[in-house]
Amino acid sequence: MKNIYFIGECMIELRATVPSTLHQSFAGDVYNSAVYLKRCFPQISTSVITALGEDNLSKKMRERFASEQLNTDYVFAHNSKVPGMYYIETDEQGERSFIYWRDDSAAKKVVEFISPGLVKQLSSGDMFFFSGISLAVIEEQARAQFWDIVKQLKAAGVKIVFDPNYRARLWDNVEQTKAQYHSAFSLADITLPGVEDLETLYNVQSVEAVIDYLAPYNINEIIVKNGPDSVITKEANTVQSHSITPVKNVVDTTSAGDAFNGVYLGARLDGRPISEAVKLGAQAAGAVIQQPGAIAPKDVFQQAMAKSGL
Numbered sequence: 001m002k003n004i005y006f007i008g009e010c011m012i013e014l015r016a017t018v019p020s021t022l023h024q025s026f027a028g029d030v031y032n033s034a035v036y037l038k039r040c041f042p043q044i045s046t047s048v049i050t051a052l053g054e055d056n057l058s059k060k061m062r063e064r065f066a067s068e069q070l071n072t073d074y075v076f077a078h079n080s081k082v083p084g085m086y087y088i089e090t091d092e093q094g095e096r097s098f099i100y101w102r103d104d105s106a107a108k109k110v111v112e113f114i115s116p117g118l119v120k121q122l123s124s125g126d127m128f129f130f131s132g133i134s135l136a137v138i139e140e141q142a143r144a145q146f147w148d149i150v151k152q153l154k155a156a157g158v159k160i161v162f163d164p165n166y167r168a169r170l171w172d173n174v175e176q177t178k179a180q181y182h183s184a185f186s187l188a189d190i191t192l193p194g195v196e197d198l199e200t201l202y203n204v205q206s207v208e209a210v211i212d213y214l215a216p217y218n219i220n221e222i223i224v225k226n227g228p229d230s231v232i233t234k235e236a237n238t239v240q241s242h243s244i245t246p247v248k249n250v251v252d253t254t255s256a257g258d259a260f261n262g263v264y265l266g267a268r269l270d271g272r273p274i275s276e277a278v279k280l281g282a283q284a285a286g287a288v289i290q291q292p293g294a295i296a297p298k299d300v301f302q303q304a305m306a307k308s309g310l
């Protein structure tokens with residue numbers, strides 16, 4: 001059985017619905033990707049590596065992971081921390097705004113739980129995924145240990161996958177981010193950047209410029225996302241442009257990139273070629289942005305993906 005690990009943070013989501021009413025759910029980039037991968041490719045063992053607390057919401061979050069058929073063996077419980085949380089509100093113009101409570105979340109401690117024995121277990125995996133958000137969440141003093149773990153996994157043959165997913169507010173300064181991203185690009189076998197992510201950091205303004213920027217790194221598979229415009233891939237020295245069918249009624253673009261990533265990687269693990277993996281990833285993202293929130297209802301999502309035989 002193929003397997004993939006997603007390391008990072010899942011948060012408690014509070015969404016304002018009608019006045020004075022909050023809808024509570026769970027979301028976070030790596031979790032979102034894991035969910036969509038597993039929904040499309042149930043035969044792939046999909047694990048979330050994170051730390052929660054010992055509270056009731058942590059318990060519910062773990063149950064939610066399990067209800068999505070995700071492996072929870074590496075979901076750890078910190079004895080004094082609780083999960084991060086965010087509040088999302090959409091105004092009459094459709095503009096979203098967020099408030100976060102995540103500076104002291106349990107997930108920041110995740111590296112503490114990764115023992116040498118666990119690294120050994122993870123070494124038999126096929127892919128290890130982290131994002132720029134995962135990197136920002138990991139505490140500064142734990143980063144050296146994190147990179148050591150990534151190096152061990154890579155040496156054992158696990159494919160290292162990185163999505164830069166840049167969120168300025170999670171970092172102290174741009175130099176810090178760039179140093180971490182340099183390590184990530186140096187170790188990655190696959191990367192899935194969005195043009196917007198890299199624009200602020202490196203002043204690259206097109207898919208071509210992103211490809212050029214990454215050329216000095218030894219990354220075998222580069223997938224550049226550019227909203228509804230196109231996806232450009234580069235595998236070894238083959239560059240391909242893939243067209244995207246724009247969605248007319250976009251409801252909420254939250255987790256478009258996450259859905260794309262999960263389904264793309266699932267398809268690659270399933271042995272499908274890059275062009276088909278992009279098609280499936282884009283189809284998943286297109287379905288997700290027609291629903292509010294990060295995680296689309298299972299039946300609606302499955303129905304949209306059934307058109308492509310999944």
Ligand code: ADP
Nearest residue numbers: 194225226227228245246247256257260282285
């Ligand atoms: P992110 O969510 O990381 O910012 P993008 O905005 O580039 O990423 O979107 C990720 C993927 O979602 C795109 O590659 C595309 O497949 C899909 N997507 C995004 N916006 C649209 C849209 N308006 N219509 C159709 N597909 C879209």
